[in-house]
Amino acid sequence: MARYGCMTCGWMFDEDAIDEELNIEDGTLFKDLPADFECPECGAEKDEFEIAE
Numbered sequence: 792m793a794r795y796g797c798m799t800c801g802w803m804f805d806e807d808a809i810d811e812e813l814n815i816e817d818g819t820l821f822k823d824l825p826a827d828f829e830c831p832e833c834g835a836e837k838d839e840f841e842i843a844e
Contacts, residue, residue, distance in 0.1 A: 792806035
């Protein structure tokens, strides 16, 4: 599993973590998020995320 960071504000999406606020289940892959997914912090679009190391 991987973590993806918003290139605008740095918010992290972790595929291994449950995010109850966003109704995202544990183990959800970033690629499986809806095309209209936006960063909950700044509203950046999904294509503005990159894999975090």
